[in-house]
Amino acid sequence: MAASKDAVVLEVDGHEVRVSNPEKPYFAERGIRKIDVVEYFISVGPGILFALKDRPTTLERWPGGVFEGARISTRVDNTGDAFYQKRVPKNAPEWVQTAHITFPSGRTADEVAPDSVAVVAWCANLGTLTFHPWPVSKADVESPNQIRIDLDPQPGTDFADAVWVAPHVRELLHEFGMEGWPKTSGGRGVHIYVPIQPRWTFQEVRGAVIAFGRELERRLPDRVTMSWWKEERGEKIFIDYNQMARDRTIASAYSIRPKPHAPVSAPLDWDELGDVSPFDFDVLSMPKRFAEVGDKHASLADHAFDITPLLELRERQAKDEGLGDLPYPPDYPKMPGEPPRVQPSKKVAGNWDDDGNPVTT
Incomplete structure (x- = not known):
């Protein structure tokens, strides 16, 4: 030096x-x-x-x-x-x-x-x-090779609530033949990474995450929400599906x-998740941990899962429950099949056509 x-x-x-x-x-x-x-x-x-x-x-x-x-x-x-x-x-x-x-x-x-x-x-x-x-x-x-599930605590919830939801995420992933690798967000949230085969578009992978999140919400309606609109989320953990939209990213490990x-x-490791606090890991403490345990995400490189079962779930949700797309971030162009991009409390039915476009007079 x-x-x-x-x-x-x-x-x-x-x-x-x-x-x-x-x-x-x-x-x-x-x-x-x-x-x-x-x-x-x-x-x-x-x-x-x-x-x-x-x-x-x-x-x-x-x-x-x-x-x-x-x-x-x-x-x-x-x-x-x-x-x-x-x-x-x-x-x-x-x-x-x-x-x-x-x-x-x-x-x-x-x-x-x-x-x-x-x-x-x-x-x-x-x-x-x-x-x-x-x-x-x-x-x-053009082809994502990771799914990133963002467990985002809403007001009234905290890191402990995200930790409570995380094992349920893992259990559901197992049902679809997949595994996840957790990490702290560095804040109140938990991120779970799932390595996937790079065969699908951003739209397809985002759709797979929406299907996954909806199924998790169905099983845990009092703890999990998929609502894009903050006014509808309540004191729950939001599965931020738009983190899988193009040009949306989360902080790396x-x-x-x-x-x-x-x-x-x-x-x-999964067995650590319930025993830690986000305050346990900082610039001063992480080098010692890394020297002792190495990179807990290194084994992601050994896997690449098939998301076909999640895409099939999405098709069933559309057919059986009439569930379509969810809103994109506000800076995105209007996407095909996207619902009206207006918060529910401000939506007046007569101002929108069947495709979710504003009616002009």
Whole structure:
């Protein structure tokens, strides 16, 4: 490692990674500096690389660190202290690989597609705390090879409620000949990853998740909801099916979440899930755990499940119960077969035709 007053140069995977302003506070309450963040990602290198390898990845950048009042820019307000970067940053080293992807709008971009821990460290120097990989490989960006089930606690529920639902998710997956790998979200939620064969489109995989979530909701109506509209969810765990829509991603395993205690998203064994708290895993504690137990998600690479049974379930739900599609995120173009994209309390039946399009006069 070469060092100067203003920078540190690290040798990572045969590449030199320059870390500027290494002493800059990133999580001041924990005494965590920028160099500590970079070295954290290197310490869990095989795990974070497995989560990101060759996947188009959006970078959630906090170049000023995490501090009280810091906020992230949005589509409506771009004046935040942090931002999402979908396109590869300018002046990236030639060894930073990319993947060419198409957004729902039809616009395209080249996103970072990490193929080494050096790329992860380079992104961390740019202030990247959270990595948001697509569920595809750059070899085939149109066919997801993972299902990601997001157990999202709603107001009145918390991590313990998501943990309660998670084994039921696993039981239902087993009924369809599948297995899942859980992790903490780094917040109040639980994520469950299911490796699948890359044979289906985003629309088909999203439809499979909708069918799965509806069946889980049918079995656990007091604990699980599939309602897109917050006003209808109640105190339940929302299965966020739109995380499987194109260009929707969740924080990768080992990503750091922008909260004062510097939590990280932690892969777990199923028998650990009921005995942990999200506060157990952070930038300071995860390197020791990783050194002791390795990557609890590594065995995903040994499996690729068939989602045909879930697609057949979706067909039965449509035929027997008349269940069609569910709303897409608000920034998506209107999708074929999608119901009206208006919250129920504001919907007036006479203002919408049978296809869910607004009636104009």
